[in-house]
Every structure is written in C-alpha cells, then in structure tokens.
Amino acid sequence: MESTDFSTLITIAIGAIFINNFVLSRFLGICPFVGVSRSVEASMGMGMAVMFVMTLAGIVTYFVNKALVLVGAEFLTTVSFILVIASLVQLVEMVLQKFNPSLYSALGIYLPLITTNCAVMGVALLNIKEGYNIIEVTIFSFSAAVGFAMALIIMAGIRERLDITDVPKAMEGAPIAFIVAALLSLAFMGFSGMKF
Amino acid sequence: MSARSEFLKGFWDENPVFRLMLGLCPTLAVTTNLINGLGMGLATLSVLLGSNIAISLVRDFIPAKIRIPSYIVVIASFVTIIDLSMHAFAPELHGALGIFVPLIVVNCIILGRAEAFASKNSAWLSIVDALGMGLGFTITLALLGGVREILGAGLLLGRPVLPPGFQPSLVMILPPGAFLTLGALMAGMNMINRKLEVMRAARSKEIS
Numbered sequence: 001m002e003s004t005d006f007s008t009l010i011t012i013a014i015g016a017i018f019i020n021n022f023v024l025s026r027f028l029g030i031c032p033f034v035g036v037s038r039s040v041e042a043s044m045g046m047g048m049a050v051m052f053v054m055t056l057a058g059i060v061t062y063f064v065n066k067a068l069v070l071v072g073a074e075f076l077t078t079v080s081f082i083l084v085i086a087s088l089v090q091l092v093e094m095v096l097q098k099f100n101p102s103l104y105s106a107l108g109i110y111l112p113l114i115t116t117n118c119a120v121m122g123v124a125l126l127n128i129k130e131g132y133n134i135i136e137v138t139i140f141s142f143s144a145a146v147g148f149a150m151a152l153i154i155m156a157g158i159r160e161r162l163d164i165t166d167v168p169k170a171m172e173g174a175p176i177a178f179i180v181a182a183l184l185s186l187a188f189m190g191f192s193g194m195k196f
Numbered sequence: 197m198s199a200r201s202e203f204l205k206g207f208w209d210e211n212p213v214f215r216l217m218l219g220l221c222p223t224l225a226v227t228t229n230l231i232n233g234l235g236m237g238l239a240t241l242s243v244l245l246g247s248n249i250a251i252s253l254v255r256d257f258i259p260a261k262i263r264i265p266s267y268i269v270v271i272a273s274f275v276t277i278i279d280l281s282m283h284a285f286a287p288e289l290h291g292a293l294g295i296f297v298p299l300i301v302v303n304c305i306i307l308g309r310a311e312a313f314a315s316k317n318s319a320w321l322s323i324v325d326a327l328g329m330g331l332g333f334t335i336t337l338a339l340l341g342g343v344r345e346i347l348g349a350g351l352l353l354g355r356p357v358l359p360p361g362f363q364p365s366l367v368m369i370l371p372p373g374a375f376l377t378l379g380a381l382m383a384g385m386n387m388i389n390r391k392l393e394v395m396r397a398a399r400s401k402e403i404s
Binding site for chain 2: 024025026027028029030031034035075076077078079082083086115117118121122125126129168169170171172174175176177178179181182183185186189
C-alpha cells in the first residue's frame with residue numbers, strides 16, 4: 001500500500017473543511033442545508049448522521065470502484081454507487097436500531113434523508129476523480145462531513161435569530177436564508193488564499 | 197386535471213426550484229453562465245422524461261415495498277446514458293458540469309416526480325408532467341445563469357451586452373453570487389405572487 005505523509009493529509013482535511021467547504025463552495029448538500037437548518041439541535045443530529053454515513057460510504061465506494069475497474073465496468077459507477085449508498089443507509093439504520101437504540105432515536109429520522117443527500121454521492125465521486133488512496137479517502141470523506149456539519153450548525157444558529165427579526169415580507173423564509181448563505185459563503189472565501 | 201394544467205404547473209405554481217425547493221445543488225453550482233445552466237437543465241429534462249415514461253409503464257409490475265430502490269435503478273440507468281452521450285457529443289459542456297452530471301441521480305426532482313406522479317398516472321400524462329417540470333427547471337437555471345453572467349462578467353452567451361462603463365462584479369460568478377441571485381429571484385417571485393393574490397381577492401369580491 002502506498003503511504004501518504006502527514007502534511008498531505010492535513011492539507012486535504014483543511015481543504016475539505018474550510019477552503020472548498022462542501023456546502024458553501026462546492027454546493028453539495030444544499031437541500032438539507034436549507035431544509036434542516038431551522039434549529040441547532042436538529043442540525044447537530046443531521047451533522048452527526050452525515051459524518052457517520054459519509055465516512056463509511058467513502059470507504060465502501062472506494063473498494064466498489066476498485067472492483068469495477070478490475071472487471072472493466074466503469075460505466076456502472078453511477079448505478080452501483082447510488083445502490084451502495086442506499087443500502088448502506090438502510091444497513092446503518094438497522095444496526096443502530098438493534099445495538100444502540102439511544103443513538104438511533106437521536107439520528108433515526110435523519111438517516112433516510114441522507115440517501116438523496118448529494119454530498120454523500122458527491123464525496124464518492126470526488127474521491128475517484130482526485131485519485132485518492134484509502135487513507136486519503138477516509139480523511140477526505142470525514143473532513144467533508146465535518147465541513148458540512150459546521151456549515152449546517154452555523155446556519156441554524158443564524159436562522160434561530162432570524163426568526164425573531166423583522167424581515168421584509170417577500171424575503172421571509174427561504175429567500176433570506178439564501179442571502180445569509182451568500183454572506184457566509186463570502187466569509188468562507190477568505191480561506192481560499194491559504195497555502196500550505 | 198387536464199394535460200394543459202399538468203404541463204403549465206412546472207413553470208410557476210409548482211416551479212421545482214422556486215416553489216418546491218428541489219434540485220438546488222445543480223441549480224446553484226453550474227449556473228455560472230447561460231450555456232451551462234441551459235445544458236444542465238436539458239440534461240435533467242432528458243433524464244426526467246426517460247424515467248417518468250419508464251416508471252409509468254412498469255408501475256403495475258413493481259411491488260410497493262421495493263418501489264424506491266427500483267425507481268433509483270431506473271433513474272441511475274438513464275443518468276448513465278445521458279452522462280455517456282454528453283461525454284461523446286458535448287465534451288466541453290460535460291467538462292464544465294463536472295461531477296454534477298452523475299449527480300443528477302440524486303436530484304430530488306426526478307425521484308420526487310417518479311414517486312408523486314409517474315407511479316400513479318398514465319405514460320401520456322407522465323410525459324406531459326416531465327416536459328412541464330423539466331422545462332420549468334431549465335428556464336429557471338437559464339434565468340439564473342443569464343443574470344449571473346451579465347452581472348458577473350458583463351457578457352451574455354459570451355458576447356458583451358452592457359455599455360463599456362459597466363464594471364462587472366466577479367463575485368456574482370463565484371459561489372456567493374449563486375446564493376445571492378437565487379435569494380433575490382425568490383424574493384422577487386414572492387412579491388409578484390402576493391400582488392397576484394391581492395388582485396385575485398379584489399376580483400372575487402367584485403363578483404360577489
């Protein structure tokens with residue numbers, strides 16, 4: 001197995017969390033970002049669930065892709081990835097329900113939503129595109145999920161305040177949320193000058 | 197429901213982006229200019245059309261319990277077809293859209309229409325529904341891409357359209373501009389809708 005030195009891993013992690021934040025710069029996982037970010041508690045639950053599934057999905061799809069390349073069936077990537085992710089979510093749901101009911105009751109309602117979260121599929125595709133090895137895949141998938149969770153929690157904190165402020169009538173709800181997201185994204189662009 | 201109203205609902209009343217808030221990821225990510233927005237919209241339209249037809253044709257044979265996985269497989273197959281055809285016939289556009297072409301598979305619009313419409317209606321109505329929803333999505337993406345291209349680069353379809361004194365603001369074609377444009381367009385649409393409602397209420401009062 002090829003080895004990766006520590007500084008590369010740090011660069012990958014910082015890049016995925018801050019510089020190319022999945023939500024604010026790559027536009028992956030916008031649906032839950034707008035839909036679930038109404039309270040901090042819910043977004044924490046969603047963030048945890050995504051971290052769990054995304055890391056697993058990144059690792060599993062890496063091996064699936066290896067297998068597909070081996071038999072020369074790369075055109076099946078999309079079909080097999082979505083099936084792997086969907087069944088992985090089901091599996092995680094069942095395992096949690098059986099062995100850790102308290103965690104299940106905390107994450108349960110968010111798990112089915114993850115299947116159609118494009119961030120999970122996105123991480124699987126990006127892993128392949130960037131040609132990461134297994135260690136890099138693990139780090140990248142996990143950091144991407146951390147970045148997603150962070151953006152979600154920041155957004156939820158702001159929206160809890162927004163609910164009690166006086167917003168123009170036409171702007172209420174989703175439009176103002178997008179304007180806030182624009183400002184957040186502008187703030188995160190400040191990271192793009194960072195070099196290691 | 198007539199075929200006419202099924203076709204028209206995607207443009208305004210049930211516009212996938214502005215009203216249902218579905219398919220936001222590609223909406224925001226690829227609309228840096230008009231062509232990309234249009235290309236993404238048409239790719240989604242083709243997948244939606246294919247999956248709606250296929251699913252409405254086999255809807256009586258799929259057991260209710262495994263319908264969602266079966267829909268996903270149908271959709272993923274059409275996405276693969278579109279992905280490979282775009283790679284062959286429009287390589288530049290394929291490159292510009294990047295991973296968002298395979299990501300059409302997780303676009304909630306397509307699974308949403310499969311579950312809410314194609315699984316309950318005839319193939320003919322599903323075609324009409326797919327065309328309406330797909331064109332509504334395409335027009336929205338093209339609008340977003342057009343606005344961002346004009347404000348961010350001062351161009352439309354790659355040609356300068358604004359007077360030379362105009363200073364384009366680069367931020368509009370960077371990620372923040374996407375959120376900003378969508379938020380502003382959504383607010384504008386809400387405003388028009390509220391005006392329409394007031395007018396409708398006034399008219400019904402006159403009649404009664």
